């Protein structure tokens with residue numbers, strides 16, 4: 001896989017009750033404890049729910065890409081750690097819901113927000129990189 005994925009996805013886990021939160025919280029949303037430890041979350045999960053952003057969000061904070069705004073998918077990724085992470089979803093096409101519903105997705109390294117990509121998108125990306133002689 002030529003896709004970089006070094007970015008850790010850091011959340012927090014409550015010591016007394018085990019509740020996991022992302023982003024990392026200062027206090028547990030379930031039991032109120034402040035006895036939390038930092039945990040690195042799984043990099044793969046499944047899409048729990050998603051929608052398509054079809055118009056450019058307000059800028060700032062949104063930074064439009066150099067090539068201009070294009071519709072993109074956003075949704076919640078259900079991680080095995082027991083937490084749902086809201087993220088941008090990279091997909092081959094946002095107009096094919098079949099690619100995104102319950103799709104297995106993998107974290108890709110981007111700042112400042114985490115993005116998840118479908119296996120289909122990753123396959124497209126790695127074949128493009130091979131073609132580019134990387």
Ligand SMILES: [Zn+2]
Pocket residue numbers: 014015016017018019028029030031032033
């Ligand atoms: Zn707790």
